[in-house]
Amino acid sequence: MSEETQTSLCDQWLANLAASGYRVTAPRRAIVELMASSTHALEPLAIYDQGRKDYPGLGLVTVYRTLEKLEELGLVQRVHHHQGCHMYLRAAHGHEHLVLCTRCGHAEYFSGDDIGGLINKVTQSTGFEIREHWLQLFGLCPACKNQ
Template identity: 50%
Template sequence: MTASSAEERLARWRTALQAHGYRLTAARRAVLRVLARSERALDATQIFDLARRQAPGLGLVTVYRTLEALQALGLVQRVHCNTHCASYVAAEPGHQHLLVCRGCGRVWYFGGDDLGSLMQSVAGESGFVVEDHWLQLVGLCEACRQAEQAEGSRSGCKEEAVK
């Protein structure tokens, strides 16, 4: 993700919130900034810690409430893993499939629209109407894989998981 696209996203989010009657407060701005710029899925506490640097008085409650709003507008997407079940990333419209690194938590989106035929065949057989789908690949990114192989090495991907 380039820096500019993060800033564009940030601007888009602010516009979208205001267009839906939400007010733009300092607290919300800080939360938006953190999430819009992150390459990783972050949970409420991580967002809280990062956003508080920009908005010192910020409360955790506000983070939850802002996440709720962003989710309602479809601007962020929830990421489930077997452990962390409530992390969020910026939603990339049209790219719903996730690639999650279990080492550093970074998230990438990818296409793979060949799922359409799969869903149709499932629907055809059973009368099931598919409304939503959910494809997530979990593994290790290049950097984390190298760090894991160099056991005990101090230079790794994990350590900077939240900067």
Template identity: 40%
Template structure:
């Protein structure tokens, strides 16, 4: 992920590396405030503004994805699957990626029926992970 930043011409600052590490070390859903808290344990001089900016940057690069769960609409999780979606545990906030294959048929069918051209889609599942059931 760090190499990814590099490759796109972004500087590898201590702040970015801290946010990166936070997003990589678990697979939980994290709000910007939580990322700030955890990030400060890695690099004490880390500001809220930078957290917001870095999370959006990582999202643009496809390293993290936003999750619109029940608990507020601004949370981020690591994107492990390329072009995948999230399945979130409502109890422990653990996140699992799953591929979006199988959705295409439904999308095409809907596009045909409505005449819309579908350009993007958002799919999220919520439930209980094996440990929390």
């Protein structure tokens, strides 16, 4: 499953870029291929390093510029972390939140948060009109847990 979905997700993103009037270039292909298949939130420098294995001429500036476009198109999202707040990961599908492994950085989305009750409570106790929430879980992924 993974190989097939990864490839098609990559093509999907490139098609999305093209449909939005952006050009599909070699550097962008390298970055998209990486980001569409990564299970870790990556910072620009890491994307640059990894991307250069695929396309050696890649410039760091292009990484920044491409991330900006991918984020604008909702394909990638920024992840805040204790260790860094400029990490990027493929965006959530609909309403999902992140679980992050504090050891290896593996990131996974989950859905079905039930904080509606909490939001009501906070609305009443603080008088705030809650419009958005931010939830992230941290821990050890299955692989790291067993070692």
